[in-house]
Amino acid sequence: MVSIRLLGPPAVEIGGEPAKPPRGRKAWALLAYLLLAERPPNRKRLAELLFGDADDPLGALRWTLAELRRALGLKEALSGDPVRTDFGEDVTVDVRVLLDQDADPAPLLELGGELLEGVHLASSLEFESWLLVARHRVAGMIEARLRQAAARLLAAGRAKDAVVYAARAVEHNPLDEGNHELLVRSLTMAGDRAAALKQVAVCEDLMRRELGVKTSPALREAATVGSDSPMLPPLSGRAAAVSQLNAGRAAIMAGAVAAGVQCLRTAVAEASRTGDAALKARAYCALGSALVHALQGRDEEGSLALHEAILHAAAAGDRSVAVTAHRELGFVEVKAGRRTAATMWLTKAAAMAETDAETAAICGVLGQNTSDQGDYRAAIGHLEESIERAARCGDHKQHAWSLSILGRVHLMRDERSQAHTVLRRSLELTEEQRWMAFLPWPTALHAEIDLRMGDVEAAADGLERAWVLACQVEDPCWEGTAARGLGLLSRNRGDHVAAFRWLGQATDSCNRLPDRYQWVHANVLDATITCALDAGDTERARPLVTTLGSLAARCDMREWVVRAHLHNARLGDRTALASARMLGAGIDNPALAALLR
Known part of the structure; x- marks a missing residue:
């Protein structure tokens, strides 16, 4: 049995006993890169990354791979081109524990220290950039x-x-x-x-x-939360639970969010008294969804309710509730930038889904997640499927929502005409449904496209409208997005004082609550840094670049990681552009590629 530890000081145990480590820090660096790579890297790439300073980079790579096989006691491992890491069941790696979301969580309590603690390669600056991102991730x-x-x-x-x-x-x-x-x-x-x-x-x-x-x-x-909590009112049975459940849903649809959530909390308590697993599943799922979407700052409580819904849905065999609860938990993880957990919940939801409406909703969140991650090709595929299915089943709100995320993808890729068309349709559907709680988002995105296309008057009208609407619904995410747009509008007009005032407002808004949408936070940071650098204000920009880089790495938002390096290059870091090119090589974004050139 071989155990590989990469968290904390790296080490290897064979048969429960410490083994002689491989010689050289680059051996550990190579092993970590191989084990954490999304797909097996080829030898040429590995040689360039780690052994570019050697007389014979490929020869140095071969020697280091042989040294790793010796240290691990695995003669047939780490072979081929690309290099494979299929070690078999007798080899455990601490970082791989993180990838299996359904595994026993107990080993997590033993994990400690940062990735490759104490390992630094001053001669391999590209690897150092990769390692910094990997440690945060x-x-x-x-x-x-x-x-x-x-x-x-x-x-x-x-x-x-x-x-x-x-x-x-x-x-x-x-x-x-x-x-x-x-x-x-x-x-x-x-x-x-x-x-x-x-x-x-x-x-x-x-x-x-x-x-x-x-x-x-x-x-x-x-x-x-306890016996004296307002979450646990007097109980009276099934009829009361159903009544409160229906009343809560109706109140939230009508915009009376606080009253609706209280009804749903009462429904949960009433359903718990009945012992009816199906009713408990429905009540917990409705409460969890309301807390996640309708009431700001309640994602933690909402997540716990959704976990309860899954347990009761499993007991009752209620597939539909299980699908919804899994999808909603995926959405919470997407907002927080926890990509692996998000993918796990959404993959499970997709495996259970049977209807167009269910699949449309799941694909929409998958598209959001992969877009946030910088995998635009995958995002477009998920979002186009969501849009098609939503249109087919008549789910106009889902249709509008997925169109808005697709429009954001085109915006990130600077595909202005496509973004304009898609966001115009999202706006039309949102207005037709009178979905006022959502309207600020596509309004602000569409206005940003107007700004890029040179229609400053239309952009100003749209952004001002988005700001007023966002403040009316008191949504920090929408407020942050609208305020960011108004900051860019002010910069376009040459008013840097107003630009920084609006961008400061955007930062305050999107960080007002703990369960912020991290992508929006990064988007605001990037705009603020760009404005500061354009104005020559390096003192304002420098700490924000550090914040953006750390946030983007931790939340696996790859384009923002690359943009943080590009900002560092503008600040005078001579190695940052090479790092940005290395980290951005796999991101399919023509606009980013132009910046990297």
Whole structure:
């Protein structure tokens, strides 16, 4: 049995005993790159990346591969071109534990340290750029798995076990309020309210000191879930549960979100009294969906309700509810930039889906996820399928939503005419459905296309409308997007003071709540940096570039990673352009390719 550890100081164990490590730091670098690559890399690429300074790069690669086979005791491994890493069942690798979302989460508690701790290759600057991104990405994957384990244990009624995983999530990323909320909720459900309140205070002080922000109401409310909670009203049976479920849905559709959510919480409590698994599944799913979409800042509570829905749907054999709950959990993970978890939930949802409406919704979120990730070819495929199926089944809101994300893809690729056509149709459908809560998003995107195409007057009208609508529905994401557009409009007019004022507003808006949409945050950062560099304000730009690079790497937003390196190149980093070209080589975006040239 061979065990490979790449987190913390790298090491190998064979048969439970420490093995003699491979000679040279480049051996560890090569092994990590091979194991984390999305597809097997060819030898020419590996030689250029790690051994470009050698007299015989391919010869140095062959020697290092042979050294790895010796150290691992695997004579037939790491062969071929591209190089394969199919080690077999007798070899375990700590980072691969992160990829299996359904595996026993216990090994996660043993993972510690950053990827290839202590390994640096000053002579291989491209590899150093890759390693920096990979370290952030792996740290984000560990955090996501810990959160998922805690949520599943809470849904299964094992709150004390959930505390351990939630606490580790806080250790991994203490500046994420959602991690603290999950820990507070776990402590409360485990019966330790004193510890929960202490954790609330710790989080409040930390956020105030480190980020200069106040925590959301959801954090403190997480410490009140219990027998005296307003979430658990007097109970009276099945008829009351169905009545409250229908009333809650109707209220939310009518825009009375707070009243609707309270009805759905009552429905959950009533359904729990009946013991009817199918009814409990429906109630929890409706509550979870409402908290995720209709009520801002409640993704943590919503996720837990959706986990409960999945458990009850499995018991009742309710496929439809299971599909919805899996898709909604995928959507939460997409917003947060947890790509592996998002893909897992959405893949499971797709495997269960049977109707056009179900598949259209799933493909829409898959398209959003792959677009955020920078895989535009895959995104277009998912979104076109979503649009086709939504049109076929008459789901006009899904049709409008997927068109808006497809329009955003064309916007990122600077395909202006295509973006204009697609977003115009999204706007028409949204207005026909009187979907006011969504209208600011396609309005702002369409206005940005107008700005790029030189129609400044139309852009100003659209962006001002988007801003007013976003403020009316109090959606931080839409506000951030509209304010960003108004910042770009001001820059276009030569008013840099107004531009930075609007971009500052965009930053404040999209970061107002802990469950922010990370792609929008990155989009705002990129626009602010570009404006600062264009104005010669390097002092404003420099810390923002660091923030963008870290955020993009952690959330696996590859185009934003590349753009952060391009910004660093403008700031005078002589190695940044080469790193950007290496990291952007696999991104199918003509607009980005032009920048890299």
